Amino acid sequence: ETGVTQSPTHLIKTRGQQVTLRCSSQSGHNTVSWYQQALGQGPQFIFQYYREEENGRGNFPPRFSGLQFPNYSSELNVNALELDDSALYLCASRIRGKQETQYFGPGTRLLVL
């Protein structure tokens, strides 16, 4: 059984650019969520995907968007990057209905200059 994987591990972008982060869910997990963790803070919920559709969103603007693919892998896209987008981006997967067991990937650290 493979765990949650994310790519890339690190990324440097400049303001105004666009970025795509990728996540492969743990085998058998059909629900994926994305979180943003700023320095010194706990992770903040961005959105969740199930059956390739977004079915919940946190307090993030529309320039944060995502996709889920038939194999349950997922992408997070951020347009018009701002300096405050610098953070660790975490992907978590679970089986729908098993809300108490979410498993996280190692994260992608994004730096916006």
Added chain:
Amino acid sequence: DQQVKQNSPSLSVQEGRISILNCDYTNSMFDYFLWYKKYPAEGPTFLISISSIKDKNEDGRFTVFLNKSAKHLSLHIVPSQPGDSAVYFCAAISSPVGTASKLTFGTGTRLQVTL
């Protein structure tokens, strides 16, 4: 509006002693509470959870206690080991019908277990 609070940013405990990490919450609609451990350069690792209808859950060296009237939960680690040194996050889930189950995290407590 911080719904889940961990008021102690850091804690130092001697090896073999008990570590107690605390967490307070404000939202009475939370269904589950979870504890995650995080090492640098890794994602959070699930440790233990507790349903809002229970007051205690135990798994090996880890026990979580929930006091609903006080809106408080705590994680006890006995005995503490050097490998337990990490940042511990308290998280809570609320899942109203038709919405996503999202985790709401505290800001974390850094545990240092000394020899």
